[in-house]
Amino acid sequence: MQGCVIRQDWNLYTAADHAMWDRLFSRQVAMLPGRAAPAFLEGIDVLRMSKPGIPDFEELSERLQRATGWSVVAVRGLIPEEAFFEHLANRRFVAARFIRAPAQIDYLQEPDVFHDVFGHVPLLVNPVFADYMQAYGEGGLRAMQFGSIHHLARLYWYTVEFGLIRTHGALTLYGAGIVSSHGESVFALDDDSPNRLGFELTRVMRTKYRIDDFQQTYFVIDSFDQLLRQTLDTDFAPLYANLRSLADLEASAVLPGDRVITRGTQAYARARS
Numbered sequence: 001m002q003g004c005v006i007r008q009d010w011n012l013y014t015a016a017d018h019a020m021w022d023r024l025f026s027r028q029v030a031m032l033p034g035r036a037a038p039a040f041l042e043g044i045d046v047l048r049m050s051k052p053g054i055p056d057f058e059e060l061s062e063r064l065q066r067a068t069g070w071s072v073v074a075v076r077g078l079i080p081e082e083a084f085f086e087h088l089a090n091r092r093f094v095a096a097r098f099i100r101a102p103a104q105i106d107y108l109q110e111p112d113v114f115h116d117v118f119g120h121v122p123l124l125v126n127p128v129f130a131d132y133m134q135a136y137g138e139g140g141l142r143a144m145q146f147g148s149i150h151h152l153a154r155l156y157w158y159t160v161e162f163g164l165i166r167t168h169g170a171l172t173l174y175g176a177g178i179v180s181s182h183g184e185s186v187f188a189l190d191d192d193s194p195n196r197l198g199f200e201l202t203r204v205m206r207t208k209y210r211i212d213d214f215q216q217t218y219f220v221i222d223s224f225d226q227l228l229r230q231t232l233d234t235d236f237a238p239l240y241a242n243l244r245s246l247a248d249l250e251a252s253a254v255l256p257g258d259r260v261i262t263r264g265t266q267a268y269a270r271a272r273s
């Protein structure tokens, strides 16, 4: 077995575990049309398994393999960065196998199988996004040599986890942290509080983020092609050197050079601090 991989043990899930998946799944599927990016919505069908409830990773992986050569493997909680990058670079997505308890239906700190599989897997069916995820893993392995993981992690955060994408002129969701969250699926598009800024690689990699609440800034890409091309075409060694000389930016910052789509009030963040 590759680094940190465990068996999913699908047979050990209880009826309550499967019922929680089905409840979360139907709630998000009902609210995401018109909000999530078309590529995400198209990918959801890959999760409709032959058995109800939490997807069996073996069956899911067979489908993903056929689509884009990806697979899903189970891990126990957070794994070391090198193992994480190594999996992505080899087109393996690592997922938690546990599912949240009923009391945590709207919020939990540690990603569970619903976040990991519902949030991340549909876009792995998209060939361009699938390539981006692999490129990110390869970039992560290189970033380790430069001591720049914290900069690269921000790219993952503001794209894979909390990214917005323009679709026919409107903003739509694609970040897994948003589409798997009932509250943030509304907040990220409709609330006056957060900034929505055009994606720019260096800008994103300077920006701090919060892990414990809705984001204060979302970055908007124009297409997955743009994201993939920038990642493949950028020479990250001089970029990391440059980033070391630049100050980190607060999560709520708006700079004179930013492409501002919405300047947020930050009222939500202020009320919560």
Ligand SMILES: [Fe+2]
Pocket: 111, 115, 116, 119, 120, 161, 176, 177
């Ligand atoms: Fe995630």
